Amino acid sequence: MKGTRAAQRYAKAILNIAIDQKASDAVFKDMEIISKTFIASDELMDVMASPVIKNELKRNSLREIFKNSHDITLGSFDVLLENNRIYLLKYVAQQYIQQYNTLNNIQIATVTTAIPLSPSLEEKIQDKIQELTGNSATIKNIVDPTIIGGFILRIGDLQYNASVAQNLNNLKREFKSNTYISKI
Amino acid sequence: MAEVNPAEVSAILKKQLSGFESKASLDEVGTVLNIGDGIARIYGLANAQYGELIEFEGGLEGIVLNLEEDNVGVVVLGPFSEVKEGSVAKRTNRIASIQVGEGISGRVIDTLGSPIDGKGPIQGETFQMPLERKAPGVIYREPVTEPLQTGIKAIDAMVPVGRGQRELVIGDRQTGKTAVCIDTILNQKEFYDAGEPVYCIYVAIGQKASTVAGIAKVLEDRGALAYTTIVAANASDPAAMQVYAPFAGAAIGEYFRDTGRPALIVYDDLSKQAVAYREISLLLRRPPGREAYPGDVFFLHSRLLERAAKIINNDNIASQMNDLPESIKHLVKGGGSLTALPLIETQAGDVSAYIPTNVISITDGQIFLTSDLFNSGVRPAINVGISVSRVGGNAQIKSMKKVAGTLKLDQAQYRELEAFAKFGSDLDAATMNVIEKGKRNVEILKQSENDPYPVEDQIAIIFAGSKNLLRPVPVERVREFEREYLEYLNMKHRDVLDALKAGKLTDEITDTLTSVAKDLATKYKN
Numbered sequence: 082m083k084g085t086r087a088a089q090r091y092a093k094a095i096l097n098i099a100i101d102q103k104a105s106d107a108v109f110k111d112m113e114i115i116s117k118t119f120i121a122s123d124e125l126m127d128v129m130a131s132p133v134i135k136n137e138l139k140r141n142s143l144r145e146i147f148k149n150s151h152d153i154t155l156g157s158f159d160v161l162l163e164n165n166r167i168y169l170l171k172y173v174a175q176q177y178i179q180q181y182n183t184l185n186n187i188q189i190a191t192v193t194t195a196i197p198l199s200p201s202l203e204e205k206i207q208d209k210i211q212e213l214t215g216n217s218a219t220i221k222n223i224v225d226p227t228i229i230g231g232f233i234l235r236i237g238d239l240q241y242n243a244s245v246a247q248n249l250n251n252l253k254r255e256f257k258s259n260t261y262i263s264k265i
Numbered sequence: 266m267a268e269v270n271p272a273e274v275s276a277i278l279k280k281q282l283s284g285f286e287s288k289a290s291l292d293e294v295g296t297v298l299n300i301g302d303g304i305a306r307i308y309g310l311a312n313a314q315y316g317e318l319i320e321f322e323g324g325l326e327g328i329v330l331n332l333e334e335d336n337v338g339v340v341v342l343g344p345f346s347e348v349k350e351g352s353v354a355k356r357t358n359r360i361a362s363i364q365v366g367e368g369i370s371g372r373v374i375d376t377l378g379s380p381i382d383g384k385g386p387i388q389g390e391t392f393q394m395p396l397e398r399k400a401p402g403v404i405y406r407e408p409v410t411e412p413l414q415t416g417i418k419a420i421d422a423m424v425p426v427g428r429g430q431r432e433l434v435i436g437d438r439q440t441g442k443t444a445v446c447i448d449t450i451l452n453q454k455e456f457y458d459a460g461e462p463v464y465c466i467y468v469a470i471g472q473k474a475s476t477v478a479g480i481a482k483v484l485e486d487r488g489a490l491a492y493t494t495i496v497a498a499n500a501s502d503p504a505a506m507q508v509y510a511p512f513a514g515a516a517i518g519e520y521f522r523d524t525g526r527p528a529l530i531v532y533d534d535l536s537k538q539a540v541a542y543r544e545i546s547l548l549l550r551r552p553p554g555r556e557a558y559p560g561d562v563f564f565l566h567s568r569l570l571e572r573a574a575k576i577i578n579n580d581n582i583a584s585q586m587n588d589l590p591e592s593i594k595h596l597v598k599g600g601g602s603l604t605a606l607p608l609i610e611t612q613a614g615d616v617s618a619y620i621p622t623n624v625i626s627i628t629d630g631q632i633f634l635t636s637d638l639f640n641s642g643v644r645p646a647i648n649v650g651i652s653v654s655r656v657g658g659n660a661q662i663k664s665m666k667k668v669a670g671t672l673k674l675d676q677a678q679y680r681e682l683e684a685f686a687k688f689g690s691d692l693d694a695a696t697m698n699v700i701e702k703g704k705r706n707v708e709i710l711k712q713s714e715n716d717p718y719p720v721e722d723q724i725a726i727i728f729a730g731s732k733n734l735l736r737p738v739p740v741e742r743v744r745e746f747e748r749e750y751l752e753y754l755n756m757k758h759r760d761v762l763d764a765l766k767a768g769k770l771t772d773e774i775t776d777t778l779t780s781v782a783k784d785l786a787t788k789y790k791n
Binding site for chain 1: 291292293295309311312322324334335353355373375380381382383384386474477481497499
């Protein structure tokens with residue numbers, strides 16, 4: 082991911098200040114809003130990344146769009162603008178969210194299912210998560226019909242794949258590898 | 266082709282499906298950030314280890330070669346067009362390794378150990394041998410004393426190879442490097458027939474598939490495939506497969522070495538492996554050095570060749586060898602050996618280029634093959650003047666050592682005076698002697714392809730040559746003489762040959778050989 086390293090540094094700095102001033106939760110909410118806004122609006126991303134638009138203009142537009150933000154958040158806009166790194170704002174927000182979650186041991190688990198998740202199933206998955214990682218997590222559900230059935234649970238770097246598509250793929254692979262055909 | 270019963274087909278399918286367990290797997294995963302030119306960069310995989318196998322969706326595997334702060338660089342072992350950006354890659358928790366067992370002899374396999382000769386899966390019990398492994402330490406080794414008979418007169422007489430030695434075969438293209446190694450493999454048949462086989466491994470790196478098929482056919486026709494394994498990473502295989510093919514071969518060789526048996530491995534050729542390694546290093550953005558090779562190309566070859574060793578003949582000490590794989594700890598025996606014959610192709614005879622000098626400094630000697638000699642009819646085109654074996658006489662049986670002792674020197678003297686012979690000027694008797702003897706020795710040392718000589722035959726004919734018993738025979742008829750001489754000895758004096766083979770060279774034996782040679786030589790006098 083381009084610029085991830087720089088974004089990580091900025092996010093870490095913002096997080097540290099927020100913790101010092103006991104405002105990390107407030108800044109977290111701001112960062113979530115910023116992240117969602119950038120994803121929703123391509124225009125905003127383009128404007129921030131454009132080198133021909135003056136910093137003043139960018140500054141004013143950001144302050145206008147995110148006017149209810151905490152002082153720290155507004156301050157971070159200024160720092161990024163000063164260092165000509167405002168195009169990283171989206172990634173900084175994402176990294177802040179990630180680091181905040183890691184700090185407070187909040188795990189986000191992504192569950193991919195073929196049909197939307199029912200509450201009883203969600204409970205079962207929570208149990209599985211508890212079993213695998215020892216912590217609870219908030220579940221984010223993605224509906225993907227191509228897995229046919231079952232579910233794929235992904236927490237950070239761990240993946241528990243209990244989908245029908247995976248089993249069918251394994252079966253396909255077993256039939257495909259044929260050592261009775263000469264390849265030379 | 267016989268009709269296949271539909272009921273049989275259903276039964277087989279049913280067996281496959283019932284044996285198949287539908288199970289969920291918990292894996293550590295990462296996402297593919299970008300993929301191209303055989304290198305995949307993966308985000309995540311925080312616990313991936315260097316050299317570990319990574320599995321992509323669809324079953325393709327890769328080896329981790331770059332561990333960076335925010336991504337992992339993986340070299341893909343297969344057609345990388347199947348991997349998509351954004352797809353999931355998971356750890357296998359397995360450092361790259363190959364499954365080896367008794368059933369691997371006689372098979373043609375690829376770098377990952379899968380058979381490609383169409384004869385079904387590898388039979389019998391297999392053990393997991395790692396591709397990368399530290400060479401045995403000093404304490405577990407022993408000096409080289411047993412000969413590895415190559416069956417080629419020039420080599421066994423003047424640059425002998427011992428079991429556990431590394432002897433480099435170096436020369437330009439089309440000088441007969443592969444032929445020398447194939448003949449060596451063919452010559453091990455007598456040991457296979459006697460029940461103490463020398464297990465051979467032929468690693469084909471970056472060669473045409475047709476060439477590999479041809480070699481497999483030659484070995485099969487001569488009954489040598491039974492004790493040979495061929496590891497093939499052809500020119501169309503990804504560069505990573507070509508880099509790791511010699512390591513796969515070494516892993517197989519180590520299986521035989523550590524279980525107390527002699528093994529021979531031929532790397533054909535290491536120049537192509539270095540080129541493939543250069544390719545993946547440059548794609549991994551590692552800084553290029555001399556001739557654009559990466560800085561660790563010496564280490565690539567040295568750690569490969571150091572694994573060829575003679576293990577001490579003591580089971581207790583051998584069982585404590587460093588880095589012994591868990592899978593074969595219960596099978597370890599001492600006394601085994603792994604002999605390596607790496608091949609290097611030089612460009613226009615330039616042995617002072619980067620890779621040739623590297624490998625020359627690593628190996629225990631080299632066999633030089635020159636185009637000039639090849640073109641003038643001296644085949645095998647071994648340039649004895651610059652070929653060296655640092656093990657030398659220790660790797661020869663007593664009889665051969667005595668007989669071939671002066672041969673190298675005689676040939677050196679001949680070469681010095683060879684120029685005069687071309688002028689045809691009046692020379693004194695002593696000089697003429699040297700020249701005539703030298704010419705006949707050169708004829709004796711010529712040999713056809715795929716025609717290895719047993720050691721007793723070699724000793725007999727070299728004896729005749731070095732005692733100048735061939736003087737009466739015209740140079741063009743020396744080969745005819747040789748054939749007749751050896752045929753006669755094999756028929757009428759088999760006991761003498763057996764004594765030679767056992768290492769004995771008594772006066773009785775020399776008298777017999779001298780008289781037979783003299784009698785036969787008079788026949789050719791004109």
